[in-house]
């Protein structure tokens with residue numbers, strides 16, 4: 688059953704990537720992904736295929752990571768007996784609350800702190816971009832000359848700041864995601880990301896390369912790189928956050944303000960200012 692679960696994970700990743708394409712109006716890569724998904728689904732055992740078909744018809748996330756004994760899809764505690772079966776992965780277990788297929792998240796790269804480490808009573812005070820990032824995650828001049836180095840540098844910032852448990856694993860997974868389909872957008876922006884980073888909130892780091900970094904086979908350079916670690920619960924919100932950030936990168940004044948920043952603190956201040964109307 689482990690292999691079936693691996694296939695389901697791949698299908699879910701590709702489906703989410705397809706949703707990103709569709710949101711950006713990129714139809715050709717979306718169609719290619721649909722073919723890839725169908726080919727993978729054909730390799731599933733009949734019973735697994737039936738369950739996948741039923742679940743995926745109504746929800747984009749049909750799989751859910753079990754993190755610290757909880758279903759990350761709905762947040763409910765998984766009963767002890769079921770949790771043991773999820774860890775053994777001998778057969779498929781679904782969440783009794785939300786119905787998603789559960790898989791064991793142990794050993795995966797996890798989010799190790801909330802963006803703002805505040806207690807629940809104070810959480811409402813955190814506003815705007817501070818819900819997703821922090822000054823220590825701003826890299827105003829990347830040392831990186833390649834896409835791989837840029838992803839490693841930003842992953843390292845996330846790990847050093849304590850936002851993810853394992854920076855190297857985050858970088859590796861982000862590169863695997865790039866291999867499926869480039870995350871380069873218009874306006875010299877790339878948005879590498881890793882989904883299924885459970886345990887905390889959606890977090891991103893921002894790196895700037897004034898010279899630009901060739902990102903993919905197109906040979907086009909990017910100047911702004913946003914690396915995100917996305918928990919299942921933040922999956923849909925990620926698309927909205929990226930579209931809000933893109934609105935800043937597309938504006939000449941927005942870009943200029945970010946490019947002028949000389950250190951992490953001034954980049955953070957510029958990003959906060961540029962997003963204070965859109966991201967609340």
Ligand SMILES: [Zn+2]
Pocket residue numbers: 751758759760761762763782783784785786787
């Ligand atoms: Zn659930």
